[in-house]
Amino acid sequence: MLAMIPFPEISPEIFSISLFGFDFALRWYALAYIVGIVIGWRIVVAALKQPRLWAAPGAPMNAKQAEDLLTWLIVGVILGGRLGYVLFYQFSDYLARPADILKIWQGGMSFHGGMLGFIFAAWIFTGRQTIPRLTTSDVLVLGVWPGLLLGRIANFINAELWGRPTDLPWGVAFPGYGAQDCGQAVAEICARHPSQLYEALLEGVVLGTVLIWAAWKHGALKRPGLTSGIFFAGYGLARFLVEFARQPDAQFISEGNPLGLALHVGGYGLTMGQLLSLPMILLGAWLIARARRV
Incomplete structure (x- = not known):
């Protein structure tokens, strides 16, 4: 049997209460958003x-x-x-059921x-x-990474957005x-990349x-656009790399496209996450180059 890590028994709900016939629950994902925003x-x-961080x-x-x-x-x-x-x-699905767009409690962000x-x-x-x-963008991006870090950890706790199958010893x-x-x-257990934790490490910690x-x-804040460029390029590159280990959304997978590539020719291509990350990488690189010239 391949070495792997069993999924920890952590409930997605921190606690739940019943009031007037309704169940209310605080979930790790919601707490991650709240704490991430506050931090x-x-x-x-x-x-x-801190005036010393800014140019006149x-x-x-x-x-x-x-x-x-x-x-x-x-x-x-x-x-x-x-x-x-x-x-x-999920455009085609929501086009058929537009009322479901409002049901954000069912997930999908x-x-x-x-x-x-x-x-x-x-x-x-x-x-x-x-x-x-x-310069507003420069200071705002300094506060995005805590939400990314905690949100990806919450994805792991929810056992969602997992990665592709792997035989590496840290597969979950x-x-x-x-x-x-x-x-x-039959009867064998499948281990997958904990891609949520890869993203937490790269997008959050690093x-x-x-x-x-x-x-x-x-x-960096004395050079307008520099921290914004670092964020956009850094996040885009991190997400682009993790997509190689992340399981794509089911609607992109087919018999002729088992890797779930949104753009592919001859078996090679890019996932939707990679396609959406490329403009971020280019924008970030342009902002960094622009800031360094100032």
Whole structure:
């Protein structure tokens, strides 16, 4: 039998209560969003309050404006994440049942859609407040990585978004028919890449460390666009690499396309996640090059 790690017995729900005939539960995924937002917001406020991090004329906004912007960003991420998932991954299904688009409690959020919603909300807010947009982006990306880190850990706890089958010793035996349907022999257990933890490491720990170091030790916030470029390029590259180990959404898999490639020619191609990450990598590289010329 191949070496593998059994899936830990952790309930997706932290606790649940019944009130007036209804069940209410606090799930790890919801807590990850809440804690990630709080930590990210505190990082942003801390950066705004340190004049030494900024070139003249100083930080792009004050703590009160950052708090007001937070509400806009939360709405933008939720709406963008949901609409992105509908358009990028399940369009035909939701086109047949448009009312299901509103059922966000059933799951289905796209990071790339959430990022577009994030950008759109920030663009509208900064325009209304006449706040410089590029330096605002630079400080906001400093607070994104905690949510990415905790969100991916919550994905692991939920036993969702698991990776492709593997015989590596750290492969995880995720529960459920879908996770165990690897085409293996009868009675054998299927181990998969814990791709959620790969993303938590790369998008959260590694990218977060680089961003904090660049802002606090390297003076990156004094060069408009630099930390934004690091974030976009770093996240795009991390997601692009992890996609090689991540199981694609079922709607992209077919008998002639077992790897679930959204764009493929002759058995080679890119997954939807990789296609959506390429523009982020290019945008990030352009912003970094632009900031270094200033």
